[in-house]
Amino acid sequence: MSPRQANFSPYVPRPATLVRKERLSDMVSLFAFEPDDGRSLAHKPGQFIMLSMYGVGEAPFSISSPPRRQSVEFEIAVRNIGTVTNALHELEVGQKVGVRGPHGTFFPVQVFMGKDTLFVAGGLGYIPLRSLLHYQLRHRDEFGRIIVLVGTRNPQERIFTDQIAELAARSDVEVYETVDVPDAGWKGNVGVITTLLPQIRSLQPDNTYVAMVGPPVMYKFVIADCQKMGIPAGNIYVSLERKMKCGLGKCGHCQINGVSACIDGPVFKYTEIQTLKEAV
C-alpha cells in the first residue's frame, strides 16, 4: 500500500459508538461517543466534527466536551431539527456512527491564559463554548475571572441547567443568565443577552477576552456593546456557523465571501472578519 492509499480519503469517517445520551431540553440532547479505534479526537475547544448517520447523511456539530487526556470520549449536543439530527436522536447507546475531524480553527487557549474570559452564549451557542469553559475550569489557576453570560429564548429551551446552576454556585465563576420571554416561574433576568453586560461588576476591558457563540442576529449587537465597554476588537473571538458539507474547504457551502467557515473558521478573531461583509 502506498502512503497515499494508507490514508487515502479525508471523506472517509472513523466509526464511533454512542456511549451515553442525555436529554437537555425538549429538542436538545447530549450525545457522548467513543471512537472505535480507541484514538482520541485530540480536538481543541471550538472545533467541530462531521457526523455520519449512514443512509441519512452527514452534518457538522461543534464538540461540546473539553479536550481530555484520560478519555477518548467526546460529546456533542444537538437540536432535533433536520434529517440527520432526527436520526441521531433515534440512536440507541451501543450503536455506531461515523466521525470525521476535528475540523476548523479553535479558541486560542494560550492567549486567554492569565486573562479574564467573558463567555457570551446565546441559545445553542453554549454547546461549543462549553468546551472552552470546561477546559478553563479544569485548569482554573491558569485563567483570570471567568464570566459566563447565558441567553435563551425562553426557560423551556434552557440547556445544561444543572451544570449552569453548579457554576453559579461557585465563587470563582460569575454567571449571568437571561431569557427573552419569561414564563410564570422565571425569577431571573428578562431581556436579550446584551442586557446582562452592564451587570458585570468592574470589568477590566483591556484584560478581558470574549468568546462568543449564538444565533446570527446576536453577534453585531454584542460586539458593539463589548467595544463600547472598551474591550479591544482583537480580544473578541466569535464562532460562525454555516451550512457545511465537506468540512475541508472544498464544497463551497460555508463560504462567507472569500472565507471558508470550515477551514478559516469557525472561530475567528473579530479583527479578522471585521470588514468581511455578511460575517456577523
Place this chain on the structure above:
Amino acid sequence: MAVTQRFFLAHEGPGGVAAWLSAMAETMRVMTPVREGISVVFRDHSPEAPLDFGGLDTAGPKAAVFPQTEYLLRYRAERTAPVGGHRGVKLEEVRPEGDVLLFGASPCGARGLTLMDQVLLRDGVEDPCYRIWREHALVAAIVCQAPYSSCFCNWVGGAPDDARGSDLLLAEIEDGFVVEAVTDKGLAAVRERLAVATEEQARAAAERAEAARAALPAPPDLDDCPARLNAAFDDMDFWNEAAAGCIHCGACTYACPTCTCFNITDEASGLAGERIRTWDSCMFPNYTQEAGGHNPRPTRAHRLRNRVLHKFAFHPARFGEFSCTGCGRCIRLCPMGLDIRTIIRTIEPRTATQTTESRTGRAKEAKHV
C-alpha cells in the same frame, strides 16, 4: 516544463486522427466531443461516430475530472434498528480508476482545470478523488478558430490558443492538426506515434492562432474590477436589478469550467448504500439554507452577487487570478439572458442620491426570493 516540440496529426490516413485515437484507446478511455441536439458533449469515442470540433464543448472538460455524480464511499451496515444507527458498519472507499484521453476540449475549458486545481488541490487538504482523476486525464485541446459573440477569454488573461490546463494543444490547419506537446505527459502520448511538424505546418498553425486572437475585440481593463465589485457590495438596487431575471436553474454554474461546488448525500438501499458527491450550485436557494431556517443568502440578488464576486473578487484575493476563463458558457446557456460581462464591465458604486431614488424598487424586488 519547457517542452515546445510540435507534431503533426493528419485528418486522414496512417498518421491521422482516427489511427491515433485507436492507438490511444488501447491503453486508456478515449472521450471525444459529439453533438447531441444543441449540445456538444464528451462521450466514449466510437470510430463510427462523427467528431464535432466545430462548436464549443457545451460543458467543457470539467466532468471528466470532476464527475457530476461520484461515489465517495460505500457502506454496509450490520444489523440496524432505527434509521442511520448501526451495530456495526463496513466502509469501502471508492477510488477513481483508469486513464482517460479527453480529445477536442476547448482551451477555455481546459484552462478551467488549472483554476479548479487551486481550490481542490492547493487550498488546505487535497481532494483525493480529483487528484487521481487529474493525474489520469490527458487533455488535448483544440485552438479556437473564430470567437462566438459570448467569448471574452482575452478579458481574463486567456486566448484562443491558451495552453494552460492542456497536455496537448492542437491547431487545425489545411490537412490536419499541428500538435504542441505542452506537458511531458502530452509528449509521451505523441512522441512515438506522430511525425514532427514541418516548419511550414508550424507557421500555418501560428498564423491561424494569431488570426483567432485578432478576431477578439479589444478587452476592457479589469484591473480595478475586484475593487469596484467590493465597493458595490451593498448596492442591493444594482444586484436586485442584475438578478431580476434569474430563475436559479444553476445552468451557469454547471456549465462553468471553474465552478467546483458540490453536495454530499447518502443513498440508502436497505442496509447498504453509497455516499455520493454531486455538483451543486450557489445559485440554488437552499445552497446556504441551514437546518435551523437561517439563510445567509436569502434572495437571488445575494446569490448572483456572491457568484460574480466569488469569481472576480474573492477568488483573486485568495489565489491571485480571476476564477473565470471568459468562455461565455454561462452567457450562452442562461435561459434568461443574464450576461456576466455587463456586470463586471459596468459596475460602479452608486452615489447616495441614486441609491435613495430607487429604494422603492428594492422593496418590491426583495419579495421575489
